[in-house]
Amino acid sequence: MAIRERLSGNEAIAFAMKQINPDVMGAFPITPSTEIPQYFAAYVDNGLVDTEFIAVESEHSAMSTCIGAQAAGARAVSATSSCGLCYMTEMLYIAASDRLPITLAVSCRALSGPININNDHSDAMGVRDAGWIMLFAETNQEAYDNFLQAMRIGEAVDLPVMICQDGFITSHAIENIELVEDDKVKEFVGEWHPEHYLLKKGESMSVGAYATPVYYMETKRSQAQAMIDAKDVIKKVGAEFGKMTGRSYGLIEKYMMDDAELAVIMIGSSAGTAKEAINEMRAQGKKVGLIKVRSFHPFPTEEIVDALKNVKAFATMDKDDSFNGHCGPMHAEVSAALMAAREFGPLGINFIYGLGGRDVKVESIEKVFAELEKIAATGELGETYRYLEVRE
Amino acid sequence: MKDIVEIRWHGRGGQGAKTASLLLADAAFNTGKYVQGFPEYGPERMGAPITAYNRISSERCTVHSNIYYPDYVVVVDESLIQAVDVTAGLKENGAIVINSGADPEELRPMLKGYKGRVCTIDANRISEEELGKVFPNTPMLAAIVKVSGVVDAEEFVKDMEASFKHKFASKPQVIDGNMRALKRSMEEVKG
Numbered sequence: 001m002a003i004r005e006r007l008s009g010n011e012a013i014a015f016a017m018k019q020i021n022p023d024v025m026g027a028f029p030i031t032p033s034t035e036i037p038q039y040f041a042a043y044v045d046n047g048l049v050d051t052e053f054i055a056v057e058s059e060h061s062a063m064s065t066c067i068g069a070q071a072a073g074a075r076a077v078s079a080t081s082s083c084g085l086c087y088m089t090e091m092l093y094i095a096a097s098d099r100l101p102i103t104l105a106v107s108c109r110a111l112s113g114p115i116n117i118n119n120d121h122s123d124a125m126g127v128r129d130a131g132w133i134m135l136f137a138e139t140n141q142e143a144y145d146n147f148l149q150a151m152r153i154g155e156a157v158d159l160p161v162m163i164c165q166d167g168f169i170t171s172h173a174i175e176n177i178e179l180v181e182d183d184k185v186k187e188f189v190g191e192w193h194p195e196h197y198l199l200k201k202g203e204s205m206s207v208g209a210y211a212t213p214v215y216y217m218e219t220k221r222s223q224a225q226a227m228i229d230a231k232d233v234i235k236k237v238g239a240e241f242g243k244m245t246g247r248s249y250g251l252i253e254k255y256m257m258d259d260a261e262l263a264v265i266m267i268g269s270s271a272g273t274a275k276e277a278i279n280e281m282r283a284q285g286k287k288v289g290l291i292k293v294r295s296f297h298p299f300p301t302e303e304i305v306d307a308l309k310n311v312k313a314f315a316t317m318d319k320d321d322s323f324n325g326h327c328g329p330m331h332a333e334v335s336a337a338l339m340a341a342r343e344f345g346p347l348g349i350n351f352i353y354g355l356g357g358r359d360v361k362v363e364s365i366e367k368v369f370a371e372l373e374k375i376a377a378t379g380e381l382g383e384t385y386r387y388l389e390v391r392e
Numbered sequence: 393m394k395d396i397v398e399i400r401w402h403g404r405g406g407q408g409a410k411t412a413s414l415l416l417a418d419a420a421f422n423t424g425k426y427v428q429g430f431p432e433y434g435p436e437r438m439g440a441p442i443t444a445y446n447r448i449s450s451e452r453c454t455v456h457s458n459i460y461y462p463d464y465v466v467v468v469d470e471s472l473i474q475a476v477d478v479t480a481g482l483k484e485n486g487a488i489v490i491n492s493g494a495d496p497e498e499l500r501p502m503l504k505g506y507k508g509r510v511c512t513i514d515a516n517r518i519s520e521e522e523l524g525k526v527f528p529n530t531p532m533l534a535a536i537v538k539v540s541g542v543v544d545a546e547e548f549v550k551d552m553e554a555s556f557k558h559k560f561a562s563k564p565q566v567i568d569g570n571m572r573a574l575k576r577s578m579e580e581v582k583g
Contacts, residue, residue: 006421032433117433138454169456173430174417176452272454357433361457 003179009170012144014039019185023074026065032167033107036079059084063091070100073197082109096131101154107171118357122320166269251300260289277365301337312376353388396449403468413444496583511583522573531577
């Protein structure tokens, strides 16, 4: 029987870490993820885990600690947010290219400036090309479930995994959650027996070596292949997790999409708010739906194209901006996916929304659908690069 | 969503409005409900106005926004009714519960024409008398439970007793005071 509890998203991640009992945690605090190492440190102190907890002086060192530990053959975890994730960036690339399946919890927060502690996805999106698998959660439950699946996914393709949730909105909100029993978690996550690692007796190896132009590109190509291969692994692990808990996961979640003519594509906690907007609009007979992206990297190209096939108009919602003068990162991915599939039917626009904790309400999503209704009716896209609920 | 109760808390940084909202979430959770308890975070400092929220429902609520049309408002610090628009969006068939020694009708003129139910409870005095210091959380929590009926009163009292026993296992002397504060508040809330 699952355990009925109520936890904040940060508590849920720390609890998942406790159940997994990783070998090493490298940690440096930053709002709003500070509670994760804080709660976990208490588990360490109380002898509930035998993790080596390494308090370091910066996020750069936190990730370096994880890299050293994971390369030695250990399982390593960390947690961070915002500028902390920025400060890790150099080492994030190292972790991915050294093919070390580290697990990192991110409680997403805006980047400076202006200085802001609240939620958006600028931090995670800023490191999206570092080569990490990136899973996003709508709820505390999904943050917990994703963390329990992370190691199975990462270790299958030798890539690190970032488990993202929305800072404060889910990280600090108490909500109901169903926890999996300790023994089931242990069995599901399994033990980590890497084929090659630094402390392996009788096998010398080097990690993080220099690669000349003769080797560099092949290394990158194999890294790219691992990310492609991760798609099937995420689906397989998500299905297996579903057998254990009744909660199955894929690359995306479709909500009321079967006959939807208008759709929003979203990531994170606001997808839940969108569901309520959709419920209300459906009650008025409007054919609206949601595509929630769980796996941002690898990007679910086929799944999204398939879900959009019969849609008249859609809006990709980016909780961050690329400042490239035309769209946010997810809209670029969605547009490229449609182009590659030669799918030119649906009319798509991009909304930048919810920056720096700007509250996203049910009415906010209804406004987006109202714009999509106009586009579907007239066939006129208008400006494709828009900001939602901003004072001009 | 039907059968959802939304509550907004107004307090000052350091007074424990956030803690009270989390305690209410706990109490409702313990009676089998789905709960949300979350504060609105900003550059907080002691004494600055803060807001916290609860959603309580029989099915999981998927909305992750602040609450703009609450069923109930709890004001932990009376001085806030002059500083913050505490009745903004408050439903007329709901209620506002204010920590004050005044009668509800004395405060109504300060509530910008709010026509719904106004309740007061002297949580500071109760906590001073029962706990020896101003710690209005417990009595405010009890008052909103009584006024809203969001948690069954009897179950709430039983549940809080168990949680105090757990929380104050190392200082059992404060359990009785907290329980008295809780029960008095449920009896003394006016309006």
